[in-house]
Amino acid sequence: MDTPYAIEMLNITKRFPGIIANDNITLQLKKGEIHALLGENGAGKSTLMSVLFGLYQPEEGIIKKDGVEVSIKNPNDANALGIGMVHQHFKLVECFNVLDNIILGVEDTKNGFLQKKEARKKVMALSERYGLSIDPDAIIEDITIGMQQRTEILKMLYRDNEILIFDEPTAVLTPQEIDELMQIMKNLAKEGKSILFISHKLEEIMKVADRCSVLRKGKYIGTVETKDTTMEELSAMMVGRNVNFHVAKEEKTPGDVVLDVENMVVASEGHKMDAVKNVSFKVRGGEIVCIAGIDGNGQRELVEGITGLLPLKSGKLTLLNKDITKESIRHRNKMGMSHIPEDRHKHGLVLDYSLEDNLILERYFEPEFTNKAGFLRRKNIRNYANKIIEQYDVRSGQGPVTIARSMSGGNQQKAIIGREIDKNPELLVAVQPTRGLDVGAIEYIHKQLVAQRDAGKAVLMVSYELEEVMDVSDRILVLYEGEIVGELDPKKTTEEELGLYMAGAKRDEVKA
Amino acid sequence: MRKILKNEGVQAFAASILCILLGMLVGYIALLFINPSGAGEAIMDLIKNFFNLNNPAKQLQRFGNTVAKTIPLLMCSLSILFSYKVGLFNIGAAGQYCIGVCASLYAALQWHWGWLPCMLLAIVAGGIAGALVGILKAAFNVNEVISGIMLNWIILYFTNIVLTKVKEVASPYTGYLNDLNPKALLPNAGLDRFFNGNQYITIALPIALIVTIVIWIILNKTKLGYELKATGFNSKAAKYCGMAEKRNLILSLVISGALAGLGASLLYQTGYMRWECTAASVPGMGFNGIATAFLGGLSPIGAIFSSYFIQHIADGGAYVDKTVYCSQISDFISSVIIYFCGFVFFIKYLMNTALAKKNKKDTNANKEGGEN
Numbered sequence: 016m017d018t019p020y021a022i023e024m025l026n027i028t029k030r031f032p033g034i035i036a037n038d039n040i041t042l043q044l045k046k047g048e049i050h051a052l053l054g055e056n057g058a059g060k061s062t063l064m065s066v067l068f069g070l071y072q073p074e075e076g077i078i079k080k081d082g083v084e085v086s087i088k089n090p091n092d093a094n095a096l097g098i099g100m101v102h103q104h105f106k107l108v109e110c111f112n113v114l115d116n117i118i119l120g121v122e123d124t125k126n127g128f129l130q131k132k133e134a135r136k137k138v139m140a141l142s143e144r145y146g147l148s149i150d151p152d153a154i155i156e157d158i159t160i161g162m163q164q165r166t167e168i169l170k171m172l173y174r175d176n177e178i179l180i181f182d183e184p185t186a187v188l189t190p191q192e193i194d195e196l197m198q199i200m201k202n203l204a205k206e207g208k209s210i211l212f213i214s215h216k217l218e219e220i221m222k223v224a225d226r227c228s229v230l231r232k233g234k235y236i237g238t239v240e241t242k243d244t245t246m247e248e249l250s251a252m253m254v255g256r257n258v259n260f261h262v263a264k265e266e267k268t269p270g271d272v273v274l275d276v277e278n279m280v281v282a283s284e285g286h287k288m289d290a291v292k293n294v295s296f297k298v299r300g301g302e303i304v305c306i307a308g309i310d311g312n313g314q315r316e317l318v319e320g321i322t323g324l325l326p327l328k329s330g331k332l333t334l335l336n337k338d339i340t341k342e343s344i345r346h347r348n349k350m351g352m353s354h355i356p357e358d359r360h361k362h363g364l365v366l367d368y369s370l371e372d373n374l375i376l377e378r379y380f381e382p383e384f385t386n387k388a389g390f391l392r393r394k395n396i397r398n399y400a401n402k403i404i405e406q407y408d409v410r411s412g413q414g415p416v417t418i419a420r421s422m423s424g425g426n427q428q429k430a431i432i433g434r435e436i437d438k439n440p441e442l443l444v445a446v447q448p449t450r451g452l453d454v455g456a457i458e459y460i461h462k463q464l465v466a467q468r469d470a471g472k473a474v475l476m477v478s479y480e481l482e483e484v485m486d487v488s489d490r491i492l493v494l495y496e497g498e499i500v501g502e503l504d505p506k507k508t509t510e511e512e513l514g515l516y517m518a519g520a521k522r523d524e525v526k527a
Numbered sequence: 528m529r530k531i532l533k534n535e536g537v538q539a540f541a542a543s544i545l546c547i548l549l550g551m552l553v554g555y556i557a558l559l560f561i562n563p564s565g566a567g568e569a570i571m572d573l574i575k576n577f578f579n580l581n582n583p584a585k586q587l588q589r590f591g592n593t594v595a596k597t598i599p600l601l602m603c604s605l606s607i608l609f610s611y612k613v614g615l616f617n618i619g620a621a622g623q624y625c626i627g628v629c630a631s632l633y634a635a636l637q638w639h640w641g642w643l644p645c646m647l648l649a650i651v652a653g654g655i656a657g658a659l660v661g662i663l664k665a666a667f668n669v670n671e672v673i674s675g676i677m678l679n680w681i682i683l684y685f686t687n688i689v690l691t692k693v694k695e696v697a698s699p700y701t702g703y704l705n706d707l708n709p710k711a712l713l714p715n716a717g718l719d720r721f722f723n724g725n726q727y728i729t730i731a732l733p734i735a736l737i738v739t740i741v742i743w744i745i746l747n748k749t750k751l752g753y754e755l756k757a758t759g760f761n762s763k764a765a766k767y768c769g770m771a772e773k774r775n776l777i778l779s780l781v782i783s784g785a786l787a788g789l790g791a792s793l794l795y796q797t798g799y800m801r802w803e804c805t806a807a808s809v810p811g812m813g814f815n816g817i818a819t820a821f822l823g824g825l826s827p828i829g830a831i832f833s834s835y836f837i838q839h840i841a842d843g844g845a846y847v848d849k850t851v852y853c854s855q856i857s858d859f860i861s862s863v864i865i866y867f868c869g870f871v872f873f874i875k876y877l878m879n880t881a882l883a884k885k886n887k888k889d890t891n892a893n894k895e896g897g898e899n
C-alpha cells in the first residue's frame with residue numbers, strides 16, 4: 016500500500032476515570048516531515064504519545080504504520096516498528112560513556128563478551144552523517160546537556176528508528192544549542208526520518224516544523240501548515256483565546272532593601288568545591304530581580320542558601336534589616352519569606368496528602384488551623400482551602416480533598432503559588448515558577464509576580480528561560496559557575512548578549 | 528460491586544484475608560510433605576485453638592490466655608506502624624519490648640515498686656531505646672534497621688545480666704511476681720470474671736484499647752500526626768516548609784519505643800510470663816508486630832483484629848498432635864502463616880492491577896454493546 020504517511024493515529028480515544036484524556040484525536044505524520052504537536056498542559060499530548068509508545072491502550076481508534084494497521088501493546092512493539100523517543104529528562108546512565116549508552120540494550124556480544132568495534136564504527140558514521148558531534152569515550156556526567164541530547168538522538172538512530180519523537184527538547188538548552196538542534200532536526204528530516212516535535216514554544220515550532228497539530232483539553236483542534244500561519248493564530252488555537260505574550264508592567268522605582276546578600280558562599284553537595292562563590296546582591300521592595308543562567312551554575316544552591324535549606328559556608332544574609340544567616344526555615348517563613356520551589360514534587364508538595372493539607376503546609380501550626388490542644392481544626396482548613404482554590408483557580412477532580420498526586424502539573428503549581436502568595440510575603444523567591452506550564456498558565460503566573468512587585472514586595476526569580484527573564488524582570492543578574500558575571504537591564508540588553516553572559520563568554524566585574 | 532471493591536478499607540480487609548488463606552495453604556502443603564495423614568487435622572487444630580477443648584468454661588479460660596498475649600502484640604504492632612507512618616522501619620521494636628521487660632521486672636523484683644511505677648519505667652526504658660535509634664539516624668544518618676537490629680542484641684544481653692540479679696536460685700527464670708511482689712501485678716478490676724476467673728485478664732485490656740484509640744487520634748486528628756505523616760511521605764517537603772524533621776524522626780521513634788515498652792509491661796506484670804535469663808534471642812513479639820501491623824493494613828484499629836488473629840494462630844499451635852508431628856511443627860506452621868501475613872501490600876497491589884484490567888475489558892465490552 017502506498018501512502019504518504021509514516022504513522023497515522025486515527026480517532027484515538029483514551030479515557031481515565033473522570034476525564035477523557037484523548038477525545039477522538041487524529042494525528043498523521045508524513046514521511047520526512049517535522050510535525051509539531053502543540054498543546055497546553057493537560058491537553059493530552061503525553062497521553063497520545065504514551066498510546067503511540069504502547070504504554071496505554073486506547074479505548075477507540077487505530078494506529079497505522081505505512082498504511083497498515085498495527086497493534087502496539089508495549090514499548091517493545093513500538094521499538095520494533097522503528098519508533099524512538101528523546102524524553103524530556105534523558106534516560107542515560109550517568110557513569111557510562113557515550114558509546115556504552117548508545118548501545119545499551121542492543122549490544123553485540125560474542126561468547127558473552129561485548130563487541131564494541133562494529134558499534135563504534137556505526138555510531139561514528141551516524142554522527143558524521145547527521146552532524147551530531149559527540150565524543151564516544153566521554154562520560155555522560157562530564158559532558159554538556161547538548162551533547163547528552165545528541166547521545167539520545169544517536170541512540171534512536173543506532174536502533175534504525177524511522178519515527179523520532181522529541182519531547183520538549185529545547186527546555187534545557189542554551190540559545191546556541193537550540194539553533195544547533197534545529198539544524199540537526201532538519202538534517203534528520205532531509206534524510207527521510209519523520210519527526211514528531213512536542214513543544215510549548217511557538218517560536219521554535221514556526222522555525223523548524225512543517226506542520227503543526229494542536230490539541231486542547233483532550234480534543235483535536237486542527238493541523239496547520241506553519242508557513243500559512245502565525246504565532247498568534249497558533250496560540251489562539253492552543254488556548255482557545257488570545258494570549259498576551261508580553262507582560263504588562265508599569266515603571267516603578269524600587270523601595271527599600273528587603274534582602275541583602277553579602278559575600279555568600281555555599282558548598283556544593285559533594286563538598287569538592289563551592290557551588291556559590293562569594294556572591295553579593297540586594298533585592299529591593301517593588302522590583303523583580305531575576306537570576307539568569309544555564310541550569311547547574313549554582314542557582315539551586317543560591318536559592319537553598321537564601322531559604323535556609325542549605326547552610327552558608329560563609330557570608331551574611333539580611334532580611335528586612337535583620338540578620339537571618341543562622342535562622343531556621345520556619346523563622347524565615349514567619350519573617351515574610353515565601354519560596355516557590357523549583358521542583359514542586361520534591362519540595363513543594365506532599366503528593367500523598369490532599370490538596371487542602373498541602374495548602375496549609377506552612378501554616379498548619381497557626382491558631383487558625385490547630386487548637387491549643389494540638390488538634391487540627393478541619394473546618395477552618397476546609398474553608399481556607401476553598402478560598403485559595405477559588406482565588407487562584409486551582410482545578411482538581413474532588414476539590415480540597417483531591418490527592419495532590421492526581422492533579423495536573425499546572426494546577427499543582429497554581430496551588431503552590433496560591434499558598435505562597437497568600438502568606439503575603441515581603442520577599443517572594445520563585446524558582447522556575449512556570450516550568451513545564453502552558454502559555455495560559457504562564458501568563459497567569461507572570462501576572463501574579465508582577466502584582467507582588469506592584470504591591471511593593473521584593474521578588475527574586477530564578478529562570479532558565481531567556482524570554483521569561485527578559486520579559487518579567489526589572490534587573491537581571493547572570494550566574495555563571497557560581498559567580499555573578501553580569502548585571503543587566505532587560506530594557507537595554509538583547510537575548511544574544513544575555514546568552515553570551517550565560518555561556519561564560521562575557522563577564523563584567525559586578526558590585527551589586 | 529466494583530465500587531465496593533475499590534474502597535480502601537474493603538481492599539485492605541480482603542487482602543488480609545487472602546494472605547491468611549495463602550499462608551494456611553502453604554502450611555498445609557508443607558504438612559502434606561512431612562506426614563500426609565494428619566495434615567488437615569493439624570491445620571484445623573491450629574485454627575480451632577482453644578475450641579479444641581470440650582469444656583466451655585475451660586475454653587473461656589484459654590481464650591483469656593490468648594487475649595493476655597494479644598495485648599503486648601498489639602502494642603508492638605502499634606509501635607511498628609507508628610514509625611512506619613514517618614517512613615521508618617522500627618525493627619528495634621523487639622529490643623524496645625525487651626528493655627521494657629527488663630525495666631518492669633527489675634523494678635518489681637529488686638525495688639518492690641507498685642504496678643504503676645513499674646509500668647511507667649518500662650515505657651520510659653522503651654522510649655529511651657527508641658530515642659537511641661532515632662538520634663543515630665538524625666545525627667549520623669545511621670540506617671534505623673541496622674542500628675535497631677544491633678541494639679536488639681545489646682539489649683538482650685543487658686536484660687539477661689540485669690535480670691540475673693532477681694532470678695530464682697534453682698532456675699534461670701525470674702521469680703514469680705505473685706509470691707515476691709504481688710502489688711506489682713496489674714489489678715484485675717473484676718475483668719477476670721468475664722473470662723471464667725482467668726487471673727491474667729487485667730486492666731491491661733482497657734489500657735491497650737485506649738492506647739490504640741489514642742494512637743489513631745494522634746495520627747489522624749492532630750498537628751503532630753499531620754507533621755509526622757508529612758515527614759514520612761516526603762521528608763524534603765517537610766524540611767522545605769520548616770518542620771523540624773529531625774526532631775520528628777526522633778520523637779516518632781521515642782513514641783514507638785514507649786509503645787513496645789508498655790507492651791512488655793502489660794504482659795509481664797500480669798504474671799503470665801517470666802523472663803528466662805539465659806534467653807538466646809529477643810522475644811519474637813516485636814518481630815511478629817511487623818506482620819501484625821501489615822496484616823492490619825497499617826491502621827491502629829485494624830491492628831486490634833490482626834494481633835488477635837496472629838496470637839490465636841500462634842497459641843493454636845499447641846494443640847497440634849505431637850505424636851504425628853515433631854514438637855516444633857506448631858511454631859513452624861504458625862510462622863508460615865504469620866510470614867504470609869506480611870504480604871498484604873503485595874496482594875493489594877495484585878488485586879488493584881487485576882481490577883484495572885477487568886475495568887478496561889468491561890469498558891471495551893460496554894462500548895460494543897452501546898454506552899452502558
